[in-house]
Amino acid sequence: MVSCETISSDGSGGRRQPRPAAAIFDLDGTLVDALPDIRANINRALAALGYDRRLDMEETRPLVGGGARNLAASILGKGIDAPETEALYQRFCAIYAHHPAELSRPFDGVIETLTALKERGVRLACVTAKPAVARVAVLDALALSPLFDAALSPEEGFPTKPAPDMLLASCRIMGVAPERAIMVGDTRYDLEAGLAAGCHTTIHISHGYQPLPDDLRGRVMAIDHFRQLLPLFSG
Structure with missing residues (x-):
């Protein structure tokens, strides 16, 4: 399923131009089944x-x-x-x-999609509520660390999501304006953070731990598989 494909975070009813140049991801429930x-x-x-x-x-x-x-x-x-x-x-x-990743695994299509985006020159960030020491350990254990240009946790001086601060800071690190970054997550915290940051597109991934909240339907895109992100960066 892909829904709300033309919804952008400014509520304009269409994707902003130019196309996005960066992608920001939550960790647990989005990139990794932790x-x-x-x-x-x-x-x-x-x-x-x-x-x-x-x-x-x-x-x-x-x-x-x-x-x-x-x-x-x-x-x-x-x-x-x-x-x-x-x-x-x-x-x-x-x-x-x-014990960072004894049982954790990337969701289907995550590594392939991140690698494809990286090869296209898309900047990538991970923003998570996970403690920094655990975030580093998990990304390292699953060989995901080299794919990211930025990775942030609240312990590094930020309020937790849904505050947009980590997203905005990751955009500064990547040298990309928020309106040229997409935000992908599986919880209300992630989606509200993406909307508050003014991201190009805010996206709910259904393989995570929480369903798309009813009150956010029509304001965010909904996808079922990571490969569905690739068309956003085409053209």
Whole structure:
């Protein structure tokens, strides 16, 4: 499925010209199926801190996308600034650095599509709520790091998505205006960030962890496979 193909983030009803020169991607649920590792590592962290609770895959899925601190707070039912939240967050990050991609794999077509875009001269960025140490470890473990011109996480001085700051910073690093970059993600956080940044096109990928929110239909493009990105950079 491809829908809303002519929707651009300015609401003009047509793609901006010239064609996009850069692509910005979320990580978990967009580039990589990281849910098994997220679940395994948060359960390791809970066990290490003496908690009895363990998450199954379906409990973990809706918690992904808002950042590791929000994940810890949601699991514990505590505030984002609570000491218990911070302790679980820190332990989760430390464990993730040692187990970054034991179960994670790129989604079908990701490596081929990124490689094709790179060969066309498209600049590529990864912006994620994942802690920086885990982001680096995952991208390195899956041999994705060389494909990106920029990669950013909140710990590097940015608010989490849906704030557009990481997207705007990645555009500055790539030397591309936001209106010449597309944003691809699988959660509301990603889509709202792309719209707020004024990206050329904001795109929901259906293989991720959250369905396209009803209130964003008609404002973003929807695709089912990474190869459907390639026509945006043709012509």
